[in-house]
Each structure stands twice: as structure tokens, then as C-alpha cells.
Amino acid sequence: MHKISIVYFSNTGVTKALVKAASAEFNSQGLEVFEYQIKGSSIVDGRFVESDVFTQLHESQAILFASPTYMGGVAAQFKAFADATSDFWCDQLWAGKLAAGITCGSAPNGDQTVSLQYLSTLSSQHGMLWVGLDVAHKSSESMINPLGTQMGVVAHSVNAEVRESDIGTAKYLANRISKLLNDKSNSF
Numbered sequence: 001m002h003k004i005s006i007v008y009f010s011n012t013g014v015t016k017a018l019v020k021a022a023s024a025e026f027n028s029q030g031l032e033v034f035e036y037q038i039k040g041s042s043i044v045d046g047r048f049v050e051s052d053v054f055t056q057l058h059e060s061q062a063i064l065f066a067s068p069t070y071m072g073g074v075a076a077q078f079k080a081f082a083d084a085t086s087d088f089w090c091d092q093l094w095a096g097k098l099a100a101g102i103t104c105g106s107a108p109n110g111d112q113t114v115s116l117q118y119l120s121t122l123s124s125q126h127g128m129l130w131v132g133l134d135v136a137h138k139s140s141e142s143m144i145n146p147l148g149t150q151m152g153v154v155a156h157s158v159n160a161e162v163r164e165s166d167i168g169t170a171k172y173l174a175n176r177i178s179k180l181l182n183d184k185s186n187s188f
């Protein structure tokens, strides 16, 4: 059975709701899911200290990274986690794993794409293979990807309300990753 890990930070629950939707989709496609929410207490003196988490990530064939957009980038809590992954960079321990990203913001165009670009760069530093969306802006019957970003999931939330179209986009991305993992001709 393939395993996917999801690492995320969420304060008011929007990112968490998107992660839960993706997670349910992975489960329904027969994947084992390890979910990890970064907490403020996981960071001491600016450093991410929950090193046990990495055992799960090493065992995964894919990792989904998720963070709200804060001031045009990932949240500091997520960045502390990302910096801790540098321990595995030299040996390129995560090379060949699939990677994907989810973010959200309270503005329709609040620079969320910058967060996805960062997550993609982080993944590239680890030699991972980035998976975006193969669906054009609102082209499907379910009207997913309403903001038209194809690097990953960009959600727009006002007052922490989560839109169905963004939940649908998160599920779609999870479904795409599941298909890639379950395709026997791929050897992730």
C-alpha cells in the first residue's frame, strides 16, 4: 500500500479543512495517510523540534505540504518545519517522491501563488517531483479551481469559511496524486 504524508499548519481551520478533504480522498483511493499538523509548541527557539515526524515522511511515496499564506508566503510555523528538512537535503533522501501544495488566503489574489512557488522550490531542493493541477479554470462541471491556479490548490476564504469549490479542488489534486501512485507503471 502506498503511503502519503500531509504536513500542514492551520490557525483558523481553513487549511485544515482542505487537508481533511484531500486526506479523505486519499483514503478512498486506498492510500495510507499520515497527517501532521505543525503546532506552535513544535517550535522551540525558532527551530522545529518534532523530529519523530520525519520517520513517517521518509517512508512516504508522496508528501503534501499545506500552509495558509501569511504576508505573501508560507506561515513562519511552516517555514520552521521546512528549514528542519535541511537535515535530509545533502543526501537527497526524498528524491523521487511526489510533492504537492495547498494554500489559502483571505484575498482572492493575496499572493497565494508565492506560497505555492515556495513549496515547489522546497520540493525541488529535495529532488521531489511536483504535481500540479491538470484542470483549467472552472472548466469542469464541478467548477473546481475557481481562481485558476494550476500549481496546486489556492483557496480564498473570508472569515474562515471554506468554499465547496476549494474543497473540490483539494480532492481533485489528491485524486490526481493517488492515480499517479496507483499507476503500476510508475515506481515512486
Ligand SMILES: Cc1cc2nc3c(=O)[nH]c(=O)nc-3n(C[C@H](O)[C@H](O)[C@H](O)COP(=O)(O)O)c2cc1C
Pocket: 009, 010, 011, 012, 013, 014, 015, 016, 068, 069, 070, 071, 072, 073, 104, 105, 106, 107, 108, 109, 110, 111, 112, 157, 160
Ligand atoms: C499574519 C497573517 C498574514 C496574512 N497574510 C495574508 C496574505 O498575504 N494574503 C492573503 O490572501 N491572506 C493573508 N492572511 C489571511 C490568511 O491567509 C487566511 O485567514 C487563511 O484562511 C488562514 O488559514 P487557516 O484558517 O488555515 O489558519 C493573513 C493572515 C494572517 C494572520
